[in-house]
Amino acid sequence: MTDTDITPGDVPGATAPVPRKSFREARRMIRTYSRSFSSMLGLALVTLFLFVAVFGPWLAPFPEDAYGAVNFDIKLQPPSAEHWFGTDQVGSDILSRVLIGARTTLQIGLTVTGIAILIGVPLGLIAGMVGGWIAETIMRITDIFLSIPGLILAIAIVGALGPGILNAMLALSLVWWPGYVRLVQAKTLSLRNETYVDAARALGAGPFRVLFVHVLPNCLSPIVVKASMDMGMAILGAASLGFLGLGAQPPYPEWGAMISTGRAYLPDWWWCSFFPGIAIYLTVLGFNLLGDGLRDVLDPRQR
Amino acid sequence: MLKLIAKRMGLMVVMLLGLAVITFTVANIAPGDPARLAAGPDANQEMVEQIRVERGFDRPLPVRFVLYIEQLLNGDFGTSVYTGRPVAKDIAQFLPATVELVLFSISIAILLGVPLGVIAAVRQNRPIDHAIRLLSVSGVALPMFWLGLMLQWYLALNLDLFPLGGRLGIFSDVPEPITGMISLDAVLRGQFAVVGEALWHMILPATALSLPALAAIIRVNRAEMLEVLGRDYVTNARAQGIGPWRIIAVYSLKNAILPTLAMIGLRFGWMLGGTVLVEGVFDFPGLGLYAAKAAISSDFEPIMAVTLTLGAAFMLINLVIDLLYAVLDPRVRNQI
Amino acid sequence: MDPLLDIQNLSLVFDTFDGTYHAIDDVSLSLKPGEALGLVGETGCGKSVLTRAAFGLVPSPPARITQGSVKLDGMELLGLSDRALRQVRGRQVAMIFQDPMTYLNPVFKVGTQLVDAIRAQHGGAIDRKAAREIALDMLEKVHLPNPLRQFESYPHELSGGMRQRILIAMALAARPKLLIADEPTTALDVTIQAQILDLMAELVDDMNLSMIMISHDLGVVAQVCSRVAVMYAGKIVEDAPIRDIFDSPLHPYTQGLLGALPHPFRPADDLESIPGNLPDLLDPPPGCRFAGRCTYRRPECTVPISLENVEPGHSVACVLRPGEAATTDSATKDLNHA
Numbered sequence: 001m002t003d004t005d006i007t008p009g010d011v012p013g014a015t016a017p018v019p020r021k022s023f024r025e026a027r028r029m030i031r032t033y034s035r036s037f038s039s040m041l042g043l044a045l046v047t048l049f050l051f052v053a054v055f056g057p058w059l060a061p062f063p064e065d066a067y068g069a070v071n072f073d074i075k076l077q078p079p080s081a082e083h084w085f086g087t088d089q090v091g092s093d094i095l096s097r098v099l100i101g102a103r104t105t106l107q108i109g110l111t112v113t114g115i116a117i118l119i120g121v122p123l124g125l126i127a128g129m130v131g132g133w134i135a136e137t138i139m140r141i142t143d144i145f146l147s148i149p150g151l152i153l154a155i156a157i158v159g160a161l162g163p164g165i166l167n168a169m170l171a172l173s174l175v176w177w178p179g180y181v182r183l184v185q186a187k188t189l190s191l192r193n194e195t196y197v198d199a200a201r202a203l204g205a206g207p208f209r210v211l212f213v214h215v216l217p218n219c220l221s222p223i224v225v226k227a228s229m230d231m232g233m234a235i236l237g238a239a240s241l242g243f244l245g246l247g248a249q250p251p252y253p254e255w256g257a258m259i260s261t262g263r264a265y266l267p268d269w270w271w272c273s274f275f276p277g278i279a280i281y282l283t284v285l286g287f288n289l290l291g292d293g294l295r296d297v298l299d300p301r302q303r
Numbered sequence: 304m305l306k307l308i309a310k311r312m313g314l315m316v317v318m319l320l321g322l323a324v325i326t327f328t329v330a331n332i333a334p335g336d337p338a339r340l341a342a343g344p345d346a347n348q349e350m351v352e353q354i355r356v357e358r359g360f361d362r363p364l365p366v367r368f369v370l371y372i373e374q375l376l377n378g379d380f381g382t383s384v385y386t387g388r389p390v391a392k393d394i395a396q397f398l399p400a401t402v403e404l405v406l407f408s409i410s411i412a413i414l415l416g417v418p419l420g421v422i423a424a425v426r427q428n429r430p431i432d433h434a435i436r437l438l439s440v441s442g443v444a445l446p447m448f449w450l451g452l453m454l455q456w457y458l459a460l461n462l463d464l465f466p467l468g469g470r471l472g473i474f475s476d477v478p479e480p481i482t483g484m485i486s487l488d489a490v491l492r493g494q495f496a497v498v499g500e501a502l503w504h505m506i507l508p509a510t511a512l513s514l515p516a517l518a519a520i521i522r523v524n525r526a527e528m529l530e531v532l533g534r535d536y537v538t539n540a541r542a543q544g545i546g547p548w549r550i551i552a553v554y555s556l557k558n559a560i561l562p563t564l565a566m567i568g569l570r571f572g573w574m575l576g577g578t579v580l581v582e583g584v585f586d587f588p589g590l591g592l593y594a595a596k597a598a599i600s601s602d603f604e605p606i607m608a609v610t611l612t613l614g615a616a617f618m619l620i621n622l623v624i625d626l627l628y629a630v631l632d633p634r635v636r637n638q639i
Numbered sequence: 640m641d642p643l644l645d646i647q648n649l650s651l652v653f654d655t656f657d658g659t660y661h662a663i664d665d666v667s668l669s670l671k672p673g674e675a676l677g678l679v680g681e682t683g684c685g686k687s688v689l690t691r692a693a694f695g696l697v698p699s700p701p702a703r704i705t706q707g708s709v710k711l712d713g714m715e716l717l718g719l720s721d722r723a724l725r726q727v728r729g730r731q732v733a734m735i736f737q738d739p740m741t742y743l744n745p746v747f748k749v750g751t752q753l754v755d756a757i758r759a760q761h762g763g764a765i766d767r768k769a770a771r772e773i774a775l776d777m778l779e780k781v782h783l784p785n786p787l788r789q790f791e792s793y794p795h796e797l798s799g800g801m802r803q804r805i806l807i808a809m810a811l812a813a814r815p816k817l818l819i820a821d822e823p824t825t826a827l828d829v830t831i832q833a834q835i836l837d838l839m840a841e842l843v844d845d846m847n848l849s850m851i852m853i854s855h856d857l858g859v860v861a862q863v864c865s866r867v868a869v870m871y872a873g874k875i876v877e878d879a880p881i882r883d884i885f886d887s888p889l890h891p892y893t894q895g896l897l898g899a900l901p902h903p904f905r906p907a908d909d910l911e912s913i914p915g916n917l918p919d920l921l922d923p924p925p926g927c928r929f930a931g932r933c934t935y936r937r938p939e940c941t942v943p944i945s946l947e948n949v950e951p952g953h954s955v956a957c958v959l960r961p962g963e964a965a966t967t968d969s970a971t972k973d974l975n976h977a
Binding site: 541545546549554557561631632634 | 694696721725726728729730733734736738741742743744745746747752755756759760793795806809810
């Protein structure tokens, strides 16, 4: 090749300070992200969801309805100006219950994803960095976990622990971590063979330095992307357990459990199960679109 | 090829053993008395003690694990408190319905998902691509149990277009079981009216069950097609003057289908789990409904047995996918 | 004699997120029947895009041809339907590409791909059996050992040289008038490279082919071609017989390319590199595009300049005239210390 044979010293500006470059990089990322309609829609939905999760009790017109208030004289009323989403079989305002349920949903999503990351990422790093029989054992256990449909295993665990929202969260966390092990292990392995990591090791960098300076920062992007997607999937999983009666128990305002209760009133009083379902859909959609958008920006090669 | 099958079978045995370790562990992390769990909530102390001795719950853990494996190998999955029958018998009864439903659903997902993914890729960023993307983005986010309920409410209850649930109408002749899958049995017995009716009953549950898989298949296949269409060998085929239809449907798709196949396998497995949600909605008497009922009544041994069964089924699917990979990709075939 | 291929004032842009990328700018090039032309330039100069665009192989969008005409044997190609272009590509123009691995479909047998291509070249007018005969005949022509066995092989089972021979066979099976060879030997070992170049020279003679060989390596081009066009940043800067290019290069960029060529009597560490990079084609300079890297830069270089005939068969797009510039040797020396 005739071009490209230039050393950085030849070109003024090539030695510009690093922070400036990363600032430009960030601006480019924000520009790429904001150009995509679906990514922005995802961001908007997630922002709305977080807003409702934080301020739900103040937004809700009848906050006491979320905690078991009973008004039999206004039960099963269709959507109206006063009760936008209608009322359920004990006369609770469904809009209030949906709004306040957002906080539960957020808690579930954060807990499940958080625990999964706390278990999965260290195991993945160990498997990728150490190798040998330790890595082999970790990966085989991961494979076995991945070979069971997650929902079934979660149901089995809840079955053993007993129904309830805490047990449901625990069960989901216990089936969620293997994905992170796979992700981080693969990334670590590929990084370990990169020339610059080799070079760092040749220069005497210890395993911890290699881990924290070279490997972990590079694993961050895919973890963030997966975590965003998993927030949505964990919320879906918790709602499924709630629907089966294994998660949150009525009258606790959890969306899946609300759909389950509303099911008995279906043909005529459809709003009881319709609106909580929409809430789940929009939330999960938001986190998925956000994850998609983040992937396009942070991790463009991975699809 | 035979060597590959043998190797994968060996691996599967190891994985099954690991699966048994997991179910055994789950069964034993339960707070409280495993004998009481196995006996069910209504059992008295005497019955609990009898079960404790019968099933070896009074022995140390390693011994109990060996016993557990021994029982599994003998096809003994314990007894269901809820049905009062051996779990193995229940599974044998309910599994075919689930297999039938899942096969029907995955067929829908593949037959729609692959072409839609191709169309979206070929018409990238055109209106049809956006419409398909809307479908695929929604499909992953919709709770399938809710979708099932809404379909049932609107199409079956309001418009009366489809049956509410079940596998067949009450007055239909159930074909003499051969495989236990009604539509297949009806074909084998020549009762063709029943075939249609059985499929008709499966449409709504299969729609709900297949939507997430459909969405995922579209996504992967679209992305892979886009990638393959930009590859050099496609440019070369175009340079030779080969027609666009052949380039897309044969030259490109055979390459793009390989990663899609992995997604199909994964979603196949998740569908097995999804039956727990959807079968309940449509009162479809399969393994999923059985597991859901067992789970809420804390009927422990059926849940563990269903977990094992579906896990094994998932492994079997993965084995089939691996073999298909080897059939379709000469590079994989040669590595073996 | 009428030219076989006649490209006039062709311009092509890519519409990207960051703006309009001027990949090809007002390029004219013609080729006589039986002539072998080398199209030379560094990576990204537009030489591959030029030849692909001429035959409708650049996807649009993002690409857009803004002006010009491409005539093959007197027939205008721009604006032809996809179907008509496909016939041109299959039968009259054949192409072979750089990396023989990536240009064969990995999941189909070599034979299947050959037969498909040959049937497409004939517009489906022949059956698989006849196509197979032609394919085996062609494999023999490109000196592929054991053609019957290779026929049943998958691409990954063959070496790079064998794959390139197969691609050449595929391209020439239709007995085209024009062969476009896009860096056909770059990805191969040096010894295989020589064999493939020999084969191409032999086939050009035997089959009375015209050829455009795209390369970044003047040395490779010199082995097969009689004429060279040098491209830089989307423009042709010099077009001359191969002798003239080596003996009296006029454009400073051509001189730079020659300086980058290894020579048996020169130590390798004396090789030149041309400092600087391609200009930003999102916003190209109005005048000579090489001016930013040129040691002979003058004020008038900012004025647009076109190819002009300075000697019979030798045109150049530069304000320098023969004799004005220093000889190759001193030019490269200057570049060396720039």
